Amino acid sequence: MTLIEFCGCALIAFGPPMTMFCLTVANNPIYIIIMISSCFFWLCALLTSSFLWAIVVPLKETLAFGVIFSVLIQEIFRYLFYYILKKAQTGLQKVSEVGNKGSIQSIRWLSLSYVSGFGFGIMSGAFSLVNVLADATGPGTVGLYGDSPKFFISSAFITLTFILLHTFWGIIFFDSCDKGCKYRIAYVILSHLTVSSLTFFNQLQFYLASLIPCYLITIITGVIAYQCSGGTLKSLKECLPFSLG
Template sequence: MSLYTFFGCLLVAYGPILSIFFLYIALSAQHVLLTVASAFFCLIALLLSSVIWFLAKTVQSTHAISIIYSVGIQELLRWCYFLLIQRAEAGLNMVAKYPRSPYNKLEFGFVAGYGYALTTSLVSYISSLVESIGPGVIMCPSCPSASVFLISAVTTSLFSLLHITWMTIAFEGYSSRTWTGWAKVAWVVISHYGASYATLLNTSKTIAYGCVYAIVVELSILFISCALIGHSLNLKPRTTARRESTRT
């Protein structure tokens, strides 16, 4: 029965991002390089968070405080990675499949978000996945009828998709330099904190079905983020046509 749990949780947690890799990322060497670079920045963020957690011994068990600096460092490294991509954007566009496409920046953000998603999902869930092979089952405190392994797998899958959308929106926001752009960046930061704090409901012993509420919050943030990306995709052809008309 433990093997069934292992493979089921494995597919739930990593199925979506593995599908994205084989169907999209792996088809382009440029995408693979951008993914590896993004994963490196994410590893730096996780390393810094781990160092702070190790030094702050008095608040190691307080997850609410750990989320504050962990999310902040991830967002800071997300901005640093954007600055790196911005400096290399001309060269990246030259070797892109469509060098003059208005969607290239969104594509770079999507691929960079995949690097973040892959790294965070592997670091956060791989140890729990290995424990699911054991003979015992740990039940979720807020949802006693579900195991911690399954709830963590669903959370990992949702956060991997969220990181892809967050990076895409952040790239669009950083590059626009308008109030709408800063609003998108604010949404990324606020929703990242909101989704992270929602995970605390999984271990809550006082809130019944807290894991359900956490999943609903994460799904709602994912839906809104996808809607923002869709809105940006619809606006791209119009803004590009407007710029071309002003030049002529």
């Protein structure tokens, strides 16, 4: 039973992202490099947050302090990664002009923002769920000592939310920095803080109180990211295999 739960939770959290990786990232080596680089930047943000948490001794026991500063530091490193990519954009384009056997493999700035956000999300999801999945393999039964049996599956859905959100946040953040749109940058930071704060409900086993708002924010953020990428309602209807009307 524990093995089945492990596989189920792993597929819930990482199944859609792995599909996204195979369909949109794996066929371009430049995208893979960008994704790995963004994963490294997220790890640097985590390391910086850990240093800050260790230095500020009086607030070590305050979880909200760690969450707020962790989010802010992640967004600072997201900007640093944006700045570095912007400087390297021309060089990346030249490197990607000629692919295998002389074929053209062009890259777009929108794709780079997507891949960078995806890298942030993958590394965030891996760190948040790997230990949980390790515990899910047993031995033991979930809820044996009064704990909620919904903990593992709720953690998997929350992890999936953060992976998708980081992908959307990457698109919105890069586009907003290019256009100088401060209110969308503020939305990325505030929505990141909000979703992270909603996970406090999990300590009280109020999983729906965190899952429902998180997914609503994910949908809203996805719509904004779609608009930032140039999508419209007309183009969405044209992409659908069936008519909505």
